[in-house]
Amino acid sequence: MQITDMGCGRAADFNRFERALPGITYTGIGEDPAKSRRQSKAHADEPPHMCLYADMSINMLSQSPFRHHPRVTLLLGFHEDIEMPRCDILWSFLGMQNACGTPEKLQRLLCRAWDSLSDGGVFLGAIPNGTKIIRDLGSLSDRSLPFAFEREPRHREDEQWYNFTLLDAYEQLPEAVVSPTELERLAEQIGFQASLISFADYVKESSRDPSKRHIYTKILGREQDAEWATHLAKYYVCFALKKPHAAATARLGSYASPQSC
Numbered sequence: 316m317q318i319t320d321m322g323c324g325r326a327a328d329f330n331r332f333e334r335a336l337p338g339i340t341y342t343g344i345g346e347d348p349a350k351s352r353r354q355s356k357a358h359a360d361e362p363p364h365m366c367l368y369a370d371m372s373i374n375m376l377s378q379s380p381f382r383h384h385p386r387v388t389l390l391l392g393f394h395e396d397i398e399m400p401r402c403d404i405l406w407s408f409l410g411m412q413n414a415c416g417t418p419e420k421l422q423r424l425l426c427r428a429w430d431s432l433s434d435g436g437v438f439l440g441a442i443p444n445g446t447k448i449i450r451d452l453g454s455l456s457d458r459s460l461p462f463a464f465e466r467e468p469r470h471r472e473d474e475q476w477y478n479f480t481l482l483d484a485y486e487q488l489p490e491a492v493v494s495p496t497e498l499e500r501l502a503e504q505i506g507f508q509a510s511l512i513s514f515a516d517y518v519k520e521s522s523r524d525p526s527k528r529h530i531y532t533k534i535l536g537r538e539q540d541a542e543w544a545t546h547l548a549k550y551y552v553c554f555a556l557k558k559p560h561a562a563a564t565a566r567l568g569s570y571a572s573p574q575s576c
Contacts, residue, residue, distance in 0.1 A: 403433050
């Protein structure tokens with residue numbers, strides 16, 4: 316089983332996938348800080364958290380407890396610049412903001428995902444729901460609840476947690492303005508079989524299913540954090556984009572082929 320993690324941080328998700336699917340081969344992709352600095356000079360009005368995030372990427376990769384693991388490969392770069400490895404699962408947990416600024420950028424990402432996935436492979440991830448974030452931002456009495464990149468130690472040494480406020484989510488929206496509906500439309504146009512679900516429903520489902528407990532723990536951190544984490548989950552949408560097997564694509568004809576790539 317080949318897994319690619321786009322926006323891998325410290326590659327802690329290798330541990331989670333390994334527990335669920337023993338024997339996996341894992342490739343983690345972190346944002347290239349050198350390119351981000353060049354972009355920030357060209358776009359001086361970009362929010363400062365983007366430079367912070369880029370600088371964090373190289374530090375987090377260098378600190379990954381799995382950087383010397385024989386089944387782990389860690390890369391710096393963007394999906395547009397590097398050779399995406401062949402994979403069965405492409406995973407991007409809240410790591411798509413930079414790729415979702417416009418439908419064109421998202422389409423390029425989805426095409427790269429299509430090319431890198433094996434037949435029957437799945438692109439799993441989550442994106443912010445900008446409509447809900449903007450709607451609720453003005454009604455919060457405390458914008459620091461409950462959602463920038465503020466690192467908090469957790470109970471496992473190989474896992475780090477990042478606490479997002481709703482205000483932070485709003486400030487990132489210029490980098491993530493494509494709606495879930497647009498994501499679904501573009502994915503199906505390319506040929507994916509798309510499924511979207513609210514993150515709140517996903518968290519509830521995961522909490523009830525023992526086989527998904529490791530995913531639930533990733534989202535919540537600790538069970539006592541359930542109230543704020545479930546509230547945060549209302550502002551994100553999970554997606555699963557499956558690349559059909561070649562035989563199924565042939566049966567569906569040209570409609571299912573990657574027309575937009």
